[in-house]
Amino acid sequence: MQLFAVIVALHLIGLLLFVPARDVPSALRNARSNIRQVGPTAVLLGGVLIANSFIRNAGVDLAWLIGVNITRGIYAIEGTFVASVQSVATPALTAFFSFIYVFGYAFLLTFPIVIYALIEDGEPLLLTLVAYSLNYGLGLVSYVFFIAYGPRNYMPELVESILFTNWPQVQLLTGLVNVNTNVFPSLHASLAVTVALLAIRFREIHWHWTAVATGLAVLICISTMYLGIHWLTDVVGGILLAVLSVSVASRLVTKSLGTGSVIRLPDVGL
Amino acid sequence: MTPSPVRRRKILGTLGFGLVGITGGCLRQARSLAGWQSPAQVQLEIKTVPDDSDPYALRIARTVADWFDAAGIEVGVVPMSEQELHRQALLRNEFELFVMRLPNLSSDPDMLYTLLHSRFADDPGWQNPFGYANIEVDELLDTQRRTRGTRRRNAVTQLQRTVAQTQPFTMLVVPDDIRAFSPASFTNWRAADLDSPLGYLMLDREPDGNGTLRVVVTDRRATTNLNPLAVEFRRTGALTGLIYDPLGYVIDGRLTPWLADTWEFTSSSPLVARVSLRDDTTWHDGEPLTADDVAFTYRLLADTTLRSETDEDAAPLPSPRHRGPISLVETVRVIDDRSIEFRFVDANATVALRALTVPILPTHVWQDRTDPVSLAGIDIGSATEAIVTNNIPPVGSGPLQFVRNTPRENLVLERFDGHFLHRAERQSDGLPGLIDEVAFDTLTVQVVGSDVAAVGMVADENADATGTPVGADTVPRIGRSTEAELLVQPSRSAYILGYNTHHQHLNNPRFRHTLARLIDGTYLSETVLDGYGRAAVGPLWNTSWYPDELEWSEGNPETPFIGSDGAVNVNRVREAFREIGYRYDDDQLVGGTS
Numbered sequence: 001m002q003l004f005a006v007i008v009a010l011h012l013i014g015l016l017l018f019v020p021a022r023d024v025p026s027a028l029r030n031a032r033s034n035i036r037q038v039g040p041t042a043v044l045l046g047g048v049l050i051a052n053s054f055i056r057n058a059g060v061d062l063a064w065l066i067g068v069n070i071t072r073g074i075y076a077i078e079g080t081f082v083a084s085v086q087s088v089a090t091p092a093l094t095a096f097f098s099f100i101y102v103f104g105y106a107f108l109l110t111f112p113i114v115i116y117a118l119i120e121d122g123e124p125l126l127l128t129l130v131a132y133s134l135n136y137g138l139g140l141v142s143y144v145f146f147i148a149y150g151p152r153n154y155m156p157e158l159v160e161s162i163l164f165t166n167w168p169q170v171q172l173l174t175g176l177v178n179v180n181t182n183v184f185p186s187l188h189a190s191l192a193v194t195v196a197l198l199a200i201r202f203r204e205i206h207w208h209w210t211a212v213a214t215g216l217a218v219l220i221c222i223s224t225m226y227l228g229i230h231w232l233t234d235v236v237g238g239i240l241l242a243v244l245s246v247s248v249a250s251r252l253v254t255k256s257l258g259t260g261s262v263i264r265l266p267d268v269g270l
Numbered sequence: 271m272t273p274s275p276v277r278r279r280k281i282l283g284t285l286g287f288g289l290v291g292i293t294g295g296c297l298r299q300a301r302s303l304a305g306w307q308s309p310a311q312v313q314l315e316i317k318t319v320p321d322d323s324d325p326y327a328l329r330i331a332r333t334v335a336d337w338f339d340a341a342g343i344e345v346g347v348v349p350m351s352e353q354e355l356h357r358q359a360l361l362r363n364e365f366e367l368f369v370m371r372l373p374n375l376s377s378d379p380d381m382l383y384t385l386l387h388s389r390f391a392d393d394p395g396w397q398n399p400f401g402y403a404n405i406e407v408d409e410l411l412d413t414q415r416r417t418r419g420t421r422r423r424n425a426v427t428q429l430q431r432t433v434a435q436t437q438p439f440t441m442l443v444v445p446d447d448i449r450a451f452s453p454a455s456f457t458n459w460r461a462a463d464l465d466s467p468l469g470y471l472m473l474d475r476e477p478d479g480n481g482t483l484r485v486v487v488t489d490r491r492a493t494t495n496l497n498p499l500a501v502e503f504r505r506t507g508a509l510t511g512l513i514y515d516p517l518g519y520v521i522d523g524r525l526t527p528w529l530a531d532t533w534e535f536t537s538s539s540p541l542v543a544r545v546s547l548r549d550d551t552t553w554h555d556g557e558p559l560t561a562d563d564v565a566f567t568y569r570l571l572a573d574t575t576l577r578s579e580t581d582e583d584a585a586p587l588p589s590p591r592h593r594g595p596i597s598l599v600e601t602v603r604v605i606d607d608r609s610i611e612f613r614f615v616d617a618n619a620t621v622a623l624r625a626l627t628v629p630i631l632p633t634h635v636w637q638d639r640t641d642p643v644s645l646a647g648i649d650i651g652s653a654t655e656a657i658v659t660n661n662i663p664p665v666g667s668g669p670l671q672f673v674r675n676t677p678r679e680n681l682v683l684e685r686f687d688g689h690f691l692h693r694a695e696r697q698s699d700g701l702p703g704l705i706d707e708v709a710f711d712t713l714t715v716q717v718v719g720s721d722v723a724a725v726g727m728v729a730d731e732n733a734d735a736t737g738t739p740v741g742a743d744t745v746p747r748i749g750r751s752t753e754a755e756l757l758v759q760p761s762r763s764a765y766i767l768g769y770n771t772h773h774q775h776l777n778n779p780r781f782r783h784t785l786a787r788l789i790d791g792t793y794l795s796e797t798v799l800d801g802y803g804r805a806a807v808g809p810l811w812n813t814s815w816y817p818d819e820l821e822w823s824e825g826n827p828e829t830p831f832i833g834s835d836g837a838v839n840v841n842r843v844r845e846a847f848r849e850i851g852y853r854y855d856d857d858q859l860v861g862g863t864s
Contacts, residue, residue: 064354072315072346149349153320157329157798161321165722180322180719181351 003106010107011114018115018206027118037122041129048133052140059144060181067147070184071154074233081232082151083158085225097223098163100216102170104223105188108195108216115206124202127246127253131194134245139190142241143182150183152228159228186230189238190245192217197246311858312775313344316767317359318369320349322720323488325741329798330442330765331369333836337788340838341847342859353491356502359768361394361590363401366773369442372809374465374506374762377520379426379815380621383411384594386438395501395590401771402438418618427817430808434820434828437782442765443794444811445803448742450728450754451735455479459757461704464737467511468519471669471691473709481711485737486727490717494677497661498629499574499589505738506763507591509715512683513554513666514629517545517564521702525623528701529559529630529667531608533623541614541622544605552688553632554671561604566633568602574656576640587654598625635665669708681715722747728754742800758802762812765794780850786829787846791822793836 019027035042109132116125152161163170196217203210221238224230230238318324318331331347338345350358358364373396375381384390388403410429414422451459456473463469464485473483495503498510517530527533533545551559569576573586588596598621603611614622639656663672669689673682685692685708692707716733718724721740727733729751739761748756767789769776776782791805806812807820807828825831832846833839844854852861 064351069348069350072348076346147350149320153322154328154347154349155332156321157332161720161722164720169726180320 003102006103007106007110010103011111014107014111015114018209019118023118026120030120031117034117034119034122034125038126038129041126041133045129045133045136048136052136055140059140060179063144063147063181067143067145069147071148074148074184074231075154078232080155080158082225082228082230083155085222086159086162086228089160089162089226093226094162094166097219097226098167098170100219101163101188101223101227101229104216105192105220108192108213108220112195112198112209112213115209116202119205121205123253123257124198124205126257127249128195128198130253131198131245131249132191134249135187135190135194135241138241138245139185139187142185142237143179146184147181148184148231148234149181150229150234151225151231153180161228163227163229183230184234185237185241186221186224186234187238188224189221189230189235190241192220193239193242194245197242201246309860311342311344311855311860312852314338314346314366314775316345316347316367316369317355317365318347318349319352319355323352324371325721325739325743326443326445326799327369327371327765330794333794333798334369334442334767334789337790337838338785340840341788341843342854342857344858352489352505353502360396360399360501363399363770363772365768365770366776367770368768369765370768371505371763372439372766375809376762376813377523378621378624379429379810379813380415380617380624381594382429382433382809383415384597385809386433387411390593393588393590393593395593397590397593398438400438400769402436403771404432404436404438407432407436415617415621418620422618423815426810426815430810430815430817430820434808435783436779437769437786437829438771439769440767440782440786440789440829441791441806441808441811442767442789443791443799443803444764444806445739445761445799447739447759447761448745448748448802449736449739449757449759450725450744450748450751451757452728452731452733452753453755454731454753455734456483456709458704459735459755460759463759464735465506465508465761465763467508467668468521468705470508470512470713471705471708474706475709483710483713483735484716484733485713485735486716486718486724486733487737488718488721488724488740489738490678492715493675493679493681493717495660495662496664496672496675496681497657497659498631499571499591499657500661501590504591508737509681509683510629510664511668512670512713513664513668513672514631515666515668515689516629517626518623520624520627521705525626526701530626533626535619536611538619540600541617541619543612543614543622544609545612545626546609548690549608550693551667551690553665553667554686554688555632555665556688557632557634559630559632559667560607561610563633564610564630565602565604566637567628567631568596568599570631570636570640570656571596571628572599574640574654575642587652587657589657592628595625595628598622630667632665632667670713673712679717683713683715685711725751725754742802745800745802760812761803764806764809764811766809778850781852783829784846784850786826787832788838788843789829790831790833790836791826792831797836 112128113125116128151159196214199210199213221235224235225232316331316335318327321328328349335345335347355368355370359368384397386398386402386407388408390397391401391403407429410425414425414429417425447465449464455476456479457476458472458474462472489505491503492509496510496513497503498507498514504510515529517528518525519528529548529551530545531548533543535541535543547561553559571589571592573588575584575587577584578586598614598617600613600615605611612625614625636656639654639659641655643653643655643658662675669686669691670683671686673684675681715737718727721744724736725740725744725747728736731753745756748754769782771777795803795805805822807822807826808816810816819827832842847859852859
C-alpha cells in the first residue's frame with residue numbers, strides 16, 4: 001500500500017514536470033491509440049510476469065537439480081568489493097539507497113510506460129515492453145542455470161544485510177522470502193539500465209527524462225551493492241543483459257514495424 | 271627423505287623434448303619421472319547454509335576457512351539451502367567438509383552408535399556421514415551397547431577419548447538457542463524447549479489469551495513436507511513430533527511411556543519386552559490405532575520396501591532417520607489388539623528401550639508406499655515412496671492434527687481432541703506435571719526470509735514466538751521491543767565440522783587432528799556467537815558420560831589451538847604439518863599422495 005501510494009505520487013510529480021498542461025488532450029488521444037497498438041505486447045509482458053511469479057518457486061527447485069552454484073566463483077573474482085562499497089555507510093545514505101532500491105526502482109520501471117504512452121509515436125512504448133519481457137524471460141532462465149547467494153548471505157561478517165535489518169517489512173513486501181539464490185544477474189540493474197538505454201535512445205522526446213533515468217539507473221546499480229544484496233558481478237551481468245535485451249528488442253520491433261503487418265509476438269526468452 | 275620437488279612443467283618439457291628428439295632413453299626417463307609428480311596444494315571446500323537459513327553457520331565456516339587459509343590450504347566456502355546441503359552431505363556423500371548442526375545426542379551415548387560405527391559408513395542420513403572407520407571405535411560402540419554399569423561407563427569414556435583423538439568431525443561450538451517470544455497469550459516459555467515437540471506441550475494459556483499460537487520460522491521445509499522419514503526436510507522434528515506419537519519419550523533422561531501405557535521385560539536373554547498401548551487410541555482420520563500399526567511401523571522403518579522379510583536377496587531400504595532405534599529391534603510380534611512383544615538385539619535394557627522412540631505410523635496410509643520410486647515412469651531405485659513422499663496431509667495420532675499448508679509460506683495445525691492428553695478421564699498417566707494438554711486450539715507456522723524479519727514479526731505482535739533460533743545480533747532488537755521478550759536456552763545441538771574421510775588428506779586421522787588444532791573454539795563462542803555459546807570437545811559434553819579429561823579448560827585439551835585469540839601462529843602450524851609429512855612450497859601446504 002505504502003509502495004503504491006509513493007509510486008503514484010512520484011508519477012504525478014513526473015507528469016507535471018514532463019508533460020505541459022496544453023498537451024494533455026492530444027496526449028490522451030495518443031495514449032488511446034498506443035494502448036490499442038501495444039495490446040498484444042502488453043499481454044506478453046503480463047504473461048511473462050505471471051509466469052515469472054509461478055515459475056520462480058519451481059525454478060528454485062529446478063535450479064538445485066541442474067544449476068551451477070557459482071557463489072564461490074563470484075567471490076574468487078571480486079572478493080570483498082561489496083564490503084568496501086558498504087564501508088562508507090551512514091544512516092542518511094542507508095535511508096537514501098533503501099528508498100532508491102524500493103521506490104526509485106518501481107518508479108523508474110513504471111514511469112516510461114506512462115510517458116511513452118502519451119506521445120504520438122508508438123515505437124518507444126512497444127520497445128520498452130518487449131525489452132522488459134526479454135529481461136524477465138532471460139533473467140528467469142539464468143536463475144535456473146546459476147545458483148548464487150548475495151554478499152549479505154555469503155560474507156555476513158563483512159556485509160550487513162542493511163535493507164532487511166533496518167526495514168524488515170521490505171522482505172515481506174518484495175516477496176524475497178524464497179528467492180535468495182536468484183542474484184545473478186541482478187534484475188534490478190538490468191531493468192534500470194534498460195530504461196536508461198531506451199531513454200538515451202529516445203532522448204529527443206524528453207531529454208529531462210533521459211537525465212533522470214540515467215541518474216536513477218546508476219544509483220539503483222550502486223544501491224543493490226550498498227545494501228549487500230548483489231555482487232558487482234551480478235550488476236555487470238545485469239548491464240550486459242540490458243544491452244542484449246534492448247538490442248534484440250530493437251531488432252524485433254523494427255522488423256515488425258518495418259513490414260507494416262500486425263505486430264507479432266517475439267518468441268524469445270519464453 | 272622426501273624427494274626434491276619436481277615441477278610438472280619440467281616433466282612436460284622433458285616429454286616435449288623426448289617427442290622431438292625421439293630418443294628412447296629420454297622417453298624412458300620421462301616415464302619414470304611421471305611417477306614422481308609433485309603433489310599439488312591441499313585444497314578443501316566447506317559446504318554450509320547461507321546466513322538467511324542459519325544465524326551462525328556461514329560465519330563459522332568462513333572463520334574456519336580463514337584459519338585454514340593461514341595454514342596454506344586453499345579453501346572455499348560454498349553456501350546452499352539446508353535441504354540441498356542435507357541431500358549432498360548426508361544422502362550423496364558429495365562433500366569434503368561441511369559445517370552443520372549435529373542432531374541432539376544427549377539422551378543416551380548409544381546415539382553415537384549409528385553416527386560413528388563403520389557398518390553405517392555407506393548409509394544415507396546421519397548414519398556415519400563421515401565414512402569413518404575405526405576398529406577400536408566399532409568395538410567400543412558394540413561393548414557399550416551390550417554392557418552396563420562400570421564396564422559400559424569405561425567403554426563410553428574410552429570411546430570418547432578415541433573419537434577426540436581421531437576426529438571424524440570437529441566440535442566447533444555449542445550455541446545458545448536465542449528466541450523472541452511474546453507473553454501476551456501464552457506463558458511458561460522459559461521451561462519450554464521449542465526444539466522438541468514436548469516444548470510446545472509445556473506452554474500455558476493466559477486466561478484472556480488468544481487461542482492461536484503463532485510461530486514464525488526461517489526454515490520453510492515443514493510447509494512443503496511433513497514426512498518423518500525424510501532426512502533432508504527435518505531439522506529437529508519438533509513439528510512432525512506433534513503430529514506423530516512415539517511409544518515413549520525421553521523426559522528428564524528417562525524413557526517415559528507415551529502412546530504405550532506400560533512395558534515390562536519378560537526375558538533378559540534374549541531381551542524381550544511386552545509393551546501395552548493406552549486404551550482407545552485413534553488416528554486423526556478416526557481409524558483405531560492398534561498393535562498392528564505398531565508392528566507395521568517397525569517393519570516399515572526397518573525396510574520401507576517390506577520385501578526383505580520374505581525375500582532374502584532383496585536389499586532392505588531402511589528409514590534413514592530411524593536407523594539407531596530400529597537397529598536395536600530383532601523382531602516385533604503382535605500379541606493382541608493392545609499389546610506387542612519386542613525382541614531386542616544383544617543390548618542392555620536402557621539402550622534397548624530407545625527403540626520405542628520412533629513415530630508410530632498408520633498402516634492404512636503407509637502400506638501403499640512401499641514401491642520403489644519412479645520418476646516419470648522411470649524406476650530410479652534406491653528409494654521408496656515412503657522415504658520421498660511429502661506426506662501431506664499427514665495422518666498421525668499426535669496431540670496436533672494437520673489443517674492446511676501453503677508451500678513455502680505457512681502451515682496450520684490444530685488440537686486433536688481424540689488424543690489421550692485431551693481426554694477428560696485422563697488421570698495419573700505417569701507424565702510429569704509440566705506436560706499438559708495442548709494450551710492452544712490452533713498452531714500456525716509462518717515462514718519469513720531471515721531471523722531479523724522473524725524477530726520483527728514478534729515485536730510487531732504478528733507472532734508469539736520465533737520457532738527457529740535467531741542470531742545474537744538480533745538480541746538488541748528484542749531488548750528494545752516492548753512486546754517481545756528474550757529467551758536464551760542452552761542448545762544441545764553443536765555446530766560441527768564434518769570430514770569426508772573418503773577424501774584425500776581427510777582420510778588421514780593425523781591430518782584431521784592437525785586441522786582441528788587450527789580451530790579456536792573459544793574465539794568462535796566469544797566473537798562469532800557473541801558469548802551466546804560455549805566451546806566443547808566431544809558430542810556428549812552435556813551428559814554425565816563426559817570424562818573429566820575432555821572438559822574444556824583454557825582451551826581444548828585434546829586438540830589445543832595453535833595460536834592465540836583467534837589468530838593462528840603460522841610458524842607453529844607449519845611445524846605441525848611438517849611433522850605429519852607435509853611440506854610448504856611458496857607458502858602453500860603441499861603433500862600427501864595424489
